[in-house]
Amino acid sequence: MKIKTLTFIIYSFLLISFSYAFDGDIKDFTLPNGLKVILMEKHGAPKAAVSLFYNVGSHDEMEGQKGINKLIEYIMREGTSKHPRQAIEKKFLQLQTQPYIDFGYDKSFFVVEVPVEDIEFVLDLGSDLMQNIILTEEILNRSKDKHKAEYILWHNEPLTGPGMKQEHDILHAMIPEGHPYKTQTFGILEQFDTLSVQTCQNYLNTYFAPNNAVLIIVGDIIPEDATELIYQYFSPLKAAEAIPPGPDLSLSINMIPDNKKNIKHHISDKSIPVYSTVFTVNFIYPPLGVDDWFILEHLGEIINRDSHLPGDISKMFTKNFRQLTYGPRYYLFGTHGGGIFGVIGVNIFRNGSLNKIEKNMLKTFEFIGKNGIDEEDLNEYRKFKLLESYIDGYNYGHIAYKLGNAEIIYGDYREYNREIEILKNLSNEDIKRVVSTYLISDNMITMHVTINEKRWYTPIASFLFNQIFTRIQRPDLGIF
Amino acid sequence: MFKNFNIIVLITCSLFSTVLFSGLDKPSLQLSHIEEYSLDNGMRVLISPNYDYPVVYCHLYINSGEIDDQQHGGRLAEMTYLELFKGTEKYPSETNILEKIREFGDDGGRFNLKDQGLTYSEIGSYFLREDIEPALELYAEIIQRPTFNSSNIKLLGKLIGRLGLITAPKDWLYGKSTLLHRHLHDLYDHHKTKIHPKYWLFKFKKKDLKNWHKANIHPENTTLMITGDVNYSYVKNIINEYFGNWSALKDIPERPAFKINENPGIKMRFVNMKDLTKAEIWIGQPEIIPAYNWFQNDKYIPAVLAKKIFMGENFGRLASIQDSLDGFEKTDEEWWSTIGSKIKYNDLSEYYDLIISEFDKMSYIRDSELLAAKKIESNKIINNLNKPENFTRYIQHRYNNNDFNMEKIEASFDEINSVSLNDVQKVASKMYNRNNFILLLMGNKDSCATFLERFEDFEYYEQEEEVR
Numbered sequence: 001m002k003i004k005t006l007t008f009i010i011y012s013f014l015l016i017s018f019s020y021a022f023d024g025d026i027k028d029f030t031l032p033n034g035l036k037v038i039l040m041e042k043h044g045a046p047k048a049a050v051s052l053f054y055n056v057g058s059h060d061e062m063e064g065q066k067g068i069n070k071l072i073e074y075i076m077r078e079g080t081s082k083h084p085r086q087a088i089e090k091k092f093l094q095l096q097t098q099p100y101i102d103f104g105y106d107k108s109f110f111v112v113e114v115p116v117e118d119i120e121f122v123l124d125l126g127s128d129l130m131q132n133i134i135l136t137e138e139i140l141n142r143s144k145d146k147h148k149a150e151y152i153l154w155h156n157e158p159l160t161g162p163g164m165k166q167e168h169d170i171l172h173a174m175i176p177e178g179h180p181y182k183t184q185t186f187g188i189l190e191q192f193d194t195l196s197v198q199t200c201q202n203y204l205n206t207y208f209a210p211n212n213a214v215l216i217i218v219g220d221i222i223p224e225d226a227t228e229l230i231y232q233y234f235s236p237l238k239a240a241e242a243i244p245p246g247p248d249l250s251l252s253i254n255m256i257p258d259n260k261k262n263i264k265h266h267i268s269d270k271s272i273p274v275y276s277t278v279f280t281v282n283f284i285y286p287p288l289g290v291d292d293w294f295i296l297e298h299l300g301e302i303i304n305r306d307s308h309l310p311g312d313i314s315k316m317f318t319k320n321f322r323q324l325t326y327g328p329r330y331y332l333f334g335t336h337g338g339g340i341f342g343v344i345g346v347n348i349f350r351n352g353s354l355n356k357i358e359k360n361m362l363k364t365f366e367f368i369g370k371n372g373i374d375e376e377d378l379n380e381y382r383k384f385k386l387l388e389s390y391i392d393g394y395n396y397g398h399i400a401y402k403l404g405n406a407e408i409i410y411g412d413y414r415e416y417n418r419e420i421e422i423l424k425n426l427s428n429e430d431i432k433r434v435v436s437t438y439l440i441s442d443n444m445i446t447m448h449v450t451i452n453e454k455r456w457y458t459p460i461a462s463f464l465f466n467q468i469f470t471r472i473q474r475p476d477l478g479i480f
Numbered sequence: 481m482f483k484n485f486n487i488i489v490l491i492t493c494s495l496f497s498t499v500l501f502s503g504l505d506k507p508s509l510q511l512s513h514i515e516e517y518s519l520d521n522g523m524r525v526l527i528s529p530n531y532d533y534p535v536v537y538c539h540l541y542i543n544s545g546e547i548d549d550q551q552h553g554g555r556l557a558e559m560t561y562l563e564l565f566k567g568t569e570k571y572p573s574e575t576n577i578l579e580k581i582r583e584f585g586d587d588g589g590r591f592n593l594k595d596q597g598l599t600y601s602e603i604g605s606y607f608l609r610e611d612i613e614p615a616l617e618l619y620a621e622i623i624q625r626p627t628f629n630s631s632n633i634k635l636l637g638k639l640i641g642r643l644g645l646i647t648a649p650k651d652w653l654y655g656k657s658t659l660l661h662r663h664l665h666d667l668y669d670h671h672k673t674k675i676h677p678k679y680w681l682f683k684f685k686k687k688d689l690k691n692w693h694k695a696n697i698h699p700e701n702t703t704l705m706i707t708g709d710v711n712y713s714y715v716k717n718i719i720n721e722y723f724g725n726w727s728a729l730k731d732i733p734e735r736p737a738f739k740i741n742e743n744p745g746i747k748m749r750f751v752n753m754k755d756l757t758k759a760e761i762w763i764g765q766p767e768i769i770p771a772y773n774w775f776q777n778d779k780y781i782p783a784v785l786a787k788k789i790f791m792g793e794n795f796g797r798l799a800s801i802q803d804s805l806d807g808f809e810k811t812d813e814e815w816w817s818t819i820g821s822k823i824k825y826n827d828l829s830e831y832y833d834l835i836i837s838e839f840d841k842m843s844y845i846r847d848s849e850l851l852a853a854k855k856i857e858s859n860k861i862i863n864n865l866n867k868p869e870n871f872t873r874y875i876q877h878r879y880n881n882n883d884f885n886m887e888k889i890e891a892s893f894d895e896i897n898s899v900s901l902n903d904v905q906k907v908a909s910k911m912y913n914r915n916n917f918i919l920l921l922m923g924n925k926d927s928c929a930t931f932l933e934r935f936e937d938f939e940y941y942e943q944e945e946e947v948r
Contacts, residue, residue, distance in 0.1 A: 042532075044530075044532055044866030045862065045863055045864075045865060045866035046862060046863070047862075047863045047866075089794070093793075093794050093795050093856075094795075094852055094855055094856060095855075095859060096856050096859045096860045096863070097859075113863070115859055115862075115863060380582055380583060380585060381585075382585075383583075383584060383585025383608055383611075384585035384586065385585075386585065386608060387535060387585045387586075387606055387607075387608060390533035390534065390535045390606075390608075391533075391535065391606055391867075393532065393533050394532065394533075394866055394867040394868070395867075
């Protein structure tokens with residue numbers, strides 16, 4: 001009784017912010033050990049999403065330890081003595097749920113949706129994983145084996161594989177040497193395979209602490225009850241003493257040497273049975289979270305929608321499919337410090353003229369920079385994105401993710417719906433401005449990738465395919 | 481004085497008892513208010529408010545499906561349904577319809593549901609609140625005024641179909657999945673024909689499609705449900721405007737009964753595939769519910785729970801053995817479930833005995849297994865119902881299949897937890913019966929010879945092309 005009263009006193013003292021967001025009422029507070037807590041009430045179903053975000057990612061890894069952050073994910077999956085892996089899996093299965101876990105470039109987190117009466121289990125588990133992992137050689141080796149197996153699978157993945165490994169390779173080829181994003185999140189096998197128990201335990205103790213984390217609960221909760229549980233499970237945890245500052249993550253075209261601005265790449269891939277060429281034009285763009293980043297992301301999605309039709313933008317990019325068989329598709333390599341906005345096109349059986357294709361792709365951006373895009377396309381896209389955002393709102397885990405991501409990456413969880421707020425007022429003037437600022441030749445890296453070897457029949461097949469087949473029916477290649 | 485005191489006591493007691501017992505009869509699933517009414521032509525309408533976001537989910541449920549096309553094994557029903565989306569009087573081509581859908585913000589299927597099952601057909605989609613009128617206008621066009629003019633039913637379409645059949649890869653026509661389904665469909669008389677490639681070439685005329693549409697898609701067997709951010713009077717007006725003039729059919733034909741061969745015995749097929757380095761074996765169980773109003777059947781929930789206990793994902797009894805099996809696959813369909821594996825020829829008997837022994841063990845189910853299965857099943861339902869799409873389909877299927885009212889739908893959820901161990905046990909023993917299943921074995925006949933000696937009676941196919 002005394003503890004309960006005390007908790008409520010502390011609770012009322014700790015609450016520092018109440019606000020109303022589009023998705024539901026939000027409260028936030030910080031525990032004395034530094035853990036930031038965000039609670040959102042949503043009462044559409046008797047469930048809640050619980051998420052723990054850590055402000056650490058592969059960009060924090062030191063040279064010689066590349067892959068340690070991902071390895072920690074496998075270590076965490078092994079559980080603790082109180083919550084061993086099998087017991088966790090069994091419990092989540094019983095709850096008909098699966099946690100979504102991702103240890104990426106800029107953040108490491110899990111999010112899970114459970115019946116509301118089971119949030120105590122997740123809070124207990126989350127606090128236990130935060131500070132009670134005692135690493136042994138056995139656990140470390142088991143985790144390394146799993147990490148290695150995934151690493152090898154990833155590296156042998158064909159071009160059409162689910163993880164887009166080759167696409168990541170292509171993108172990473174453009175990142176300057178020594179930049180924290182140069183190494184992919186899987187790391188370097190030779191480095192993570194030799195990490196010691198002590199090194200991993202130190203990494204865990206340094207970064208996976210309450211003062212480097214955000215706890216989010218979204219759902220059918222009573223905030224006072226949830227706070228009591230949070231206090232019970234998280235307040236005894238100790239803050240980390242010295243969390244190192246993050247590295248400089250900025251990325252700009254000036255960091256790319258001239259000889260790396262026009263990259264040629266060759267891939268042999270049996271999953272694609274023909275000779276193909278992939279053309280990409282890429283532009284460095286601003287860090288995640290600034291308004292221009294959101295506008296560019298919206299433009300990218302408009303380009304993708306257009307390519308399905310195909311619409312006017314697509315026809316311009318491909319010169320009515322005379323230069324490219326397939327495309328354009330937009331992709332994004334977005335990180336905390338900046339990223340790459342790329343547009344990709346594919347030719348099957350032929351090279352085409354690289355210069356002409358690049359020139360035409362740039363010319364299309366010049367056109368959009370001057371004239372914007374069709375207002376009708378913009379309105380349809382706006383409706384599409386709003387629908388998507390509203391429908392995702394019924395998924396509490398999705399909102400918890402957005403809140404955690406906004407807190408870690410944008411620095412303020414209240415910005416979690418910024419993308420949609422910008423969309424509501426997005427105009428052609430905004431589009432013209434960002435295109436003219438970022439999607440220009442001075443900010444461009446081009447890449448030409450050839451897949452497989454030419455064969456004796458390539459010219460004949462090229463003629464039949466490109467001059468006859470694609471004029472009747474555009475192929476859906478199912479790649480990129 | 482005493483009289484007043486008694487009244488006070490009485491009132492206090494009654495208040496107390498109201499508070500005390502008010503929760504007792506409440507179902508665990510409490511539906512928000514759903515407005516329910518019918519138009520003059522017999523079309524039923526359900527309107528359910530949900531103001532979380534400014535969107536609506538519009539859903540048409542039609543009480544007709546493949547089962548209502550006995551003559552062509554469901555092929556005509558399927559073609560008619562697909563052709564609904566290929567042109568209407570106002571939107572003459574499929575492109576026109578897609579353009580209209582795109583105006584609502586859809587990107588070609590992301591927010592859409594189009595499905596025809598054995599006993600029903602459905603169309604559902606999300607729209608922004610502001611688009612509800614044009615969306616219902618499009619729905620009304622699609623369902624009431626299809627033109628059936630698309631090229632698929634023209635001569636060119638037929639020729640391409642024939643050419644496709646001739647040039648289709650053998651694996652596609654005679655792959656293990658197709659062979660398995662043909663075998664399974666032997667248990668279900670109503671549409672086994674649809675599975676065989678030769679039935680893909682039924683020659684339908686526009687008139688056939690029109691007639692099937694007229695007889696099977698009409699206001700009396702259709703329910704429109706709208707869930708989301710609705711203004712009742714506004715929505716009712718536009719529903720009346722677009723669906724009120726739809727002519728009733730009046731002489732509604734009786735629907736065919738859905739029959740399942742509940743006791744097929746062991747129906748085994750062997751297909752000689754001499755090049756297979758391992759045997760591929762599939763064992764399947766028919767469901768035991770002999771009517772298509774399955775929610776009403778008292779075996780439905782016990783059967784769902786029994787299946788969960790036997791083959792639930794990462795949880796059921798099979799989960800403990802499946803990791804050790806090569807190419808282990810299981811299917812869990814509406815009317816049957818199967819388990820399949822690739823087995824070394826020498827290990828065939830051992831595998832078969834293992835599965836059969838697991839069938840036998842299903843005559844004993846532990847309390848803890850049933851409790852876990854109940855929790856999994858009820859969590860699965862209740863935690864997804866906040867999404868309008870899931871909520872709408874949950875209501876529509878129960879409302880239409882069984883003529884349930886809303887109270888009964890609420891109560892039916894609680895049946896999951898009230899099912900007894902005995903009920904599940906009984907159903908499980910019938911479902912997982914060592915004398916009652918289908919078996920499909922594919923492999924080299926010489927290598928399978930020893931195993932085949934165990935069976936007195938089975939259908940033998942020298943090559944897959946012979947399989948009917």
